[in-house]
Structure formats: C-alpha cells, structure tokens
Amino acid sequence: xxxxxxxxxxxxxxxxxxxxxxxxxxxxxxxxxxxxxxxxxxxxxxxxxxxxxxxxxxxxxxxxxxxxxxxxxxxxxxxxxxxxxxxxxxxxxxxxxxxxxxxxxxxxxxxxxxxxxxxxxxxxxxxxxxxxxxxxxxxxxxxxxxxxxxxxxxxxxxxxxxxxxxxxxxxxxxxxxxxxxxxxxxxxxxxxxxxxxxxxxxxxxxxxxxxxxx
Amino acid sequence: xxxxxxxxxxxxxxxxxxxxxxxxxxxxxxxxxxxxxxxxxxxxxxxxxxxxxxxxxxxxxxxxxxxxxxxxxxxxxxxxxxxxxxxxxxxxxxxxxxxxxxxxxxxxxxxxxxxxxxxxxxxxxxxxxxxxxxxxxxxxxxxxxxxxxxxxxxxxxxxxxxxxxxxxxxxxxxxxxxxxxxxxxxxxxxxxxxxxxxxxxxxxxxxxxxxxxx
DNA sequence: CCTCTTTGGATACCGCCACTATCCAAGCAT
DNA sequence: ATGCTTGGATAGTGGCGGTATCCAAAGAGG
Numbered sequence: 001x002x003x004x005x006x007x008x009x010x011x012x013x014x015x016x017x018x019x020x021x022x023x024x025x026x027x028x029x030x031x032x033x034x035x036x037x038x039x040x041x042x043x044x045x046x047x048x049x050x051x052x053x054x055x056x057x058x059x060x061x062x063x064x065x066x067x068x069x070x071x072x073x074x075x076x077x078x079x080x081x082x083x084x085x086x087x088x089x090x091x092x093x094x095x096x097x098x099x100x101x102x103x104x105x106x107x108x109x110x111x112x113x114x115x116x117x118x119x120x121x122x123x124x125x126x127x128x129x130x131x132x133x134x135x136x137x138x139x140x141x142x143x144x145x146x147x148x149x150x151x152x153x154x155x156x157x158x159x160x161x162x163x164x165x166x167x168x169x170x171x172x173x174x175x176x177x178x179x180x181x182x183x184x185x186x187x188x189x190x191x192x193x194x195x196x197x198x199x200x201x202x203x204x205x206x207x208x209x210x211x212x213x214x
Numbered sequence: 215x216x217x218x219x220x221x222x223x224x225x226x227x228x229x230x231x232x233x234x235x236x237x238x239x240x241x242x243x244x245x246x247x248x249x250x251x252x253x254x255x256x257x258x259x260x261x262x263x264x265x266x267x268x269x270x271x272x273x274x275x276x277x278x279x280x281x282x283x284x285x286x287x288x289x290x291x292x293x294x295x296x297x298x299x300x301x302x303x304x305x306x307x308x309x310x311x312x313x314x315x316x317x318x319x320x321x322x323x324x325x326x327x328x329x330x331x332x333x334x335x336x337x338x339x340x341x342x343x344x345x346x347x348x349x350x351x352x353x354x355x356x357x358x359x360x361x362x363x364x365x366x367x368x369x370x371x372x373x374x375x376x377x378x379x380x381x382x383x384x385x386x387x388x389x390x391x392x393x394x395x396x397x398x399x400x401x402x403x404x405x406x407x408x409x410x411x412x413x414x415x416x417x418x419x420x421x422x423x424x425x426x427x428x
Numbered sequence: 429c430c431t432c433t434t435t436g437g438a439t440a441c442c443g444c445c446a447c448t449a450t451c452c453a454a455g456c457a458t
Numbered sequence: 459a460t461g462c463t464t465g466g467a468t469a470g471t472g473g474c475g476g477t478a479t480c481c482a483a484a485g486a487g488g
Contacts, residue, residue, distance in 0.1 A: 002435075002436090003435075003436065004434085004435080011310075013476085013477080014435095014436090015476070015477050015478075016475085016476060016477080018436075018437075018438095019475075019476060019477085021436095021437090022437090022438090023475095029436095031436095033483080033484070034435095034436085034437095034482085034483055034484075035434085035435050035436055035437085035482080035483045035484050035485090036435065036436075036483095036484070036485090037435090037436065037437095045358070045359075048354075048357055048358055049358060052354040052355075052357070052358065054475090055306070055307065055354075056306060056350055056351050056354045058306075060474075060475085061474075061475065061476095062474090078425070079421065079422075079425060079426075082421070083418070086414065086417075092269065092270055092272075092407065093269060096225075113415070118415065118416070118419040119419075120418065120419045120422035120423060121415045121416075121418050121419040121422075124415075124418060128414075128415065128418065129414075130410075130411045130412075130414035130415050130418070131411065131415060133407050133408075133410065133411040133414075134407075134408060134411035134412065134415070136270055136407075137270050137404055137405075137407045137408045137411065138408065140262075140265075140266040140269075140270045140404055141266075141400070141404055143262055143266070144259065144262055144263060144266065144400070145259075146397075146400075148384065152380060152384060153408075155380055156377065156380065156405070156408065156409060156412055157412045157415075157416070159373050159376055159377050159380075159409075160409060160412040160413040160415075160416045161412075161416040161419070161420070162373055163370065163373050163413055163416070164413055164416035164417040164419070164420045165420055166366060166369055166370065166373075167413075167417060168417065168420055168421060168424065170362065170366060183360075186355070186358070186360075188414070188417075190351055190354055190355055191351070191370070192410060193306065193347050193348075193350075193351045194347075194348060194351045194352065194367075194370065195370060195373075195374060195409070195413075196344075196347065196406060197344045197345065197347040197348035197351065198344075198348065198370055198371045198374040198375075199374040199377055199378055199381075199409075200300065200342075200343075200344035200402070201327070201332065201335045201338075201342065201344050201345060201348070201371075201374075202332070202335075202371070202374045202375040202377070202378035203300075203378040203381060203382065203402075204297070204334065204335050204338060204342065204344070205332040205334045205335040205375070205378070206375070206378045206379055206382055207293065207296075207382060208334035208335075209334065210382065211292075211293060212293075216464075216465090217464075217465065218463085218464080227447085227448080228464095228465090229447070229448050229449075230446085230447065230448080232465075232466075232467095233446075233447060233448085235465095235466095236466090236467090243465095245465095247454080247455070248453085248454055248455075248464095248465085248466095249453080249454045249455050249456095249463085249464045249465055249466085250454095250455075250456095250464065250465075251464090251465065251466095268446090274445075274446090275445080275446065275447095276445090
C-alpha cells in the first residue's frame with residue numbers, strides 16, 4: 001500500500017505520517033521509484049502502536065523513538081532490552097538532593113523496599129527511574145505536611161506487586177521473544193491509563209456506597 | 215512575607231510566581247501599597263500544592279486552575295465538589311464513536327462493571343471521564359490485536375477497588391471538610407505516580423525473581 | 429504523445445504552552 | 459537626594475507536535 005492508503009486505514013493524516021517517518025518512529029517504506037514508496041501491514045501495525053503510545057499513553061515523540069529503538073534492538077537480551085525500553089519512559093524531573101524532604105523520602109523509600117523484601121529492586125535504588133519517581137512524589141507529599149505511616153505505602157506496594165504478577169503472567173503467554181518485549185512495553189504504557197481509570201471508577205463506586213450521592 | 219521571600223522559601227522563581235498569580239493559581243497577596251504585597255504561609259502552602267500538581271502530577275496550568283476552583287468552592291457539597299475537581303483532571307481525547315473498536319470496548323467496559331457489581335459506577339458510564347479513558351485504552355489494545363479474556367481486567371479492577379478503599383480510608387482520617395477534599399484530589403494526582411512507580415519496581419523485582427538478571 | 433492529477437520528500441511554518449526577560453514607576457533605605 | 463528593590467504589565471523565548479506549501483517525478487486518461 002502507498003502512503004495515502006496507510007493514512008486512510010490508520011486514520012492518521014499523511015503529513016503526520018511523513019513527520020513520524022522523519023522522526024524515525026516508522027521505518028521507511030520500500031522505495032519503488034523516485035515518487036513511490038510501498039508500505040505493508042507491518043507499517044500499519046507499527047503506526048497504530050505509535051499512535052497508541054502517543055495518544056493513549058501520552059508519551060512524547062522523542063520518548064517513543066527511544067522506546068522503540070530498544071524494543072527493536074535484537075542484540076540485547078530480554079531483560080536488558082525490556083529494562084532499557086521501560087527506563088526510556090518519561091520521568092519526573094531530577095530531584096534536588098540537597099532538599100531535606102528529598103533525602104527523607106529517599107530513606108523512607110529504601111526502608112519500604114527492605115520491609116517488602118524487594119531485594120532485587122533494592123539493588124536499583126540509585127539508578128531506576130521508577131525509584132526516582134517514587135522519591136519525588138513522596139517528598140512532595142511530605143512537603144505539604146502529609147505524614148501517613150509506612151503502612152499505607154506498604155499496602156499500596158503489595159497491591160502493585162500483585163498487579164505486576166498479573167502483568168508478567170500475561171507477558172508469558174506471548175509466543176515469541178519480540179512479542180514478549182512489545183507486550184511488556186505496551187503493558188507499561190497502555191495499562192497505566194486502564195489502571196488509573198479503574199481506580200477512579202472504584203473511588204466513585206466506593207464513595208457512592210459509603211456516602212451515597214448526597 | 216514579600217514576593218522575594220515567597221520565592222526563596224518555595225524555590226520557585228519570582229517571575230513564575232507572578233505568572234501563577236496572573237493565571238489565578240494563587241490568590242493575590244494583601245496589597246500594602248502600590249509596590250508592595252504581603253504573602254503568608256497559606257500562600258506558601260498553596261504554591262507548593264500548585265508545584266506538586268504541575269511537576270509531580272504533570273498537570274497543565276489550566277487544569278490546575280480548574281481543579282483548585284472546584285476545591286475552593288465551598289458552596290458545593292463534598293461529593294459534588296470532589297467529583298467536579300476530579301473530573302477536571304486531564305483526559306484522553308474524545309473517542310470516535312463510529313470506530314468499531316471503540317464500540318466494542320464500550321460494550322466490554324459495561325460488561326465489566328456489571329460483572330464487578332459496580333452499580334453506582336455503572337450509572338456514570340455515559341459521562342465519567344475515567345470511564346472514557348478506560349474505553350479508549352481498551353480499544354487501543356484491541357486495535358493492536360491483543361485479545362485477553364475478561365479475567366485480567368476483572369483482576370485489575372479488584373486490585374484497584376482495594377486501592378480505592380485505602381484511598382477513602384485515608385481521606386476519612388482528615389479532620390475538616392476542606393482537608394478531605396484537598397486530600398482526595400492530591401490522592402488522585404500525587405499517588406498516581408506513586409502507584410505507577412511501585413508497579414514498575416514490582417515488575418523489576420518480580421522479573422528478576424523469575425528470570426534473574428541474565 | 430500530451431496534459432492533468434497524484435505521489436513522496438524537503439522545508440517552512442503554526443499554535444500552544446510554560447515560563448522568562450524587560451520595562452517602568454512607586455517606595456524604602458541611607 | 460539617590461540608588462536599590464518591589465510588584466505589575468507586556469512582550470518574548472524555546473520546545474513540541476503537527477500542518478501547509480512547494481516541487482519534480484510518476485502514472486492515468488484521452
């Protein structure tokens with residue numbers, strides 16, 4: 001198929017597809033001659049993947065490129081490949097390590113992982129972007145004077161551990177290595193809004209049960 | 215305190231504080247004379263709240279204004295006030311209702327709520343932004359050919375229901391009505407990155423347990 | 429064969445957003 | 459008196475995601 005048909009079948013404007021090609025989010029089509037390039041179903045699928053990450057997942061274009069670069073890199077082992085792809089996802093800005101709240105949040109997060117027995121994650125505390133997000137968010141809460149005990153965080157962590165088991169169980173059902181990696185990345189990017197939506201709906205449900213609609 | 219001190223104590227540039235004042239995210243200070251305005255600890259706290267929502271929660275400025283407007287509106291009852299504040303949070307773009315994947319995702323989401331017995335949430339299916347997000351994300355997955363059973367979604371939903379109970383339990387510990395609303399909003403905005411970070415860490419932990427670092 | 433439309437690629441441009449820099453006149457400090 | 463600081467108004471900046479314009483080379487129809 002040619003660019004126009006790719007556009008029609010994906011619902012993405014041709015100018016936007018050209019933009020993605022320029023940005024390296026889509027591999028170039030097979031060049032037939034100077035003014036014609038041929039695309040196939042793989043391009044269509046990739047385009048849908050890109051759109052899902054950008055529109056549903058809200059990722060910036062540069063991040064999508066980085067993530068896909070890692071997903072596509074077959075020279076890496078699965079764990080590294082997946083880790084690299086996930087670590088390219090957008091993160092909160094670097095925290096100010098001189099800030100007392102940040103230092104306290106860091107100690108609190110380390111204690112949390114110890115308490116949970118997450119010894120593997122504990123090894124990553126200095127480098128994992130997810131860990132940094134955790135520290136920044138906890139510090140922000142503390143700065144606003146919220147001082148919950150460690151219990152709440154432990155409970156949330158256990159729920160998320162359960163979610164992670166579901167994630168990985170699902171990834172294991174995929175037949176090929178490439179699909180496993182893609183599924184894991186999509187799981188991180190697209191199930192995020194799903195969990196978020198379910199949580200809000202659950203809040204609405206639970207709130208209505210407890211207090212009615214008043 | 216004056217603008218310069220507010221800036222120093224919050225770590226936010228004066229020009230940025232002026233911008234927030236213009237945009238209505240901060241109430242104006244008490245005007246002492248033509249060239250001096252006085253701010254108090256409430257302003258500092260509000261400024262930290264705004265920064266947390268923008269930097270950690272990633273909300274656009276216009277959304278923060280909308281959310282705070284609802285939080286501050288004491289004429290509304292708690293449920294309405296909270297609902298209005300949460301519904302102002304940024305959402306995925308409006309789905310195309312003619313798209314077959316979107317229609318199928320809508321049916322699937324309705325079936326999910328029925329299955330879960332979330333009868334209150336079920337009443338909101340046409341209007342809740344969270345519901346719309348759910349539909350859009352599920353449709354995106356389906357469009358990419360992922361066809362899990364309904365079991366996985368049910369499991370995620372039950373986990374999130376548990377998280378929502380924790381959320382509401384924590385909100386109930388707050389003494390005043392105003393704080394309850396603020397806490398609920400912050401819970402939606404700031405605990406989101408916390409849950410996300412915990413999930414990623416749990417994935418790393420669980421992945422290392424299952425497969426090692428290879 | 430000769431137009432007339434379509435194609436893909438290069439380039440410039442646009443609108444939005446979160447800030448940021450400049451300017452100014454009114455105070456206050458010495 | 460004079461020089462620095464203050465707050466407010468206004469204009470400007472940089473990044474980002476996408477769009478519009480232009481062009482020459484292919485094909486399509488007569």
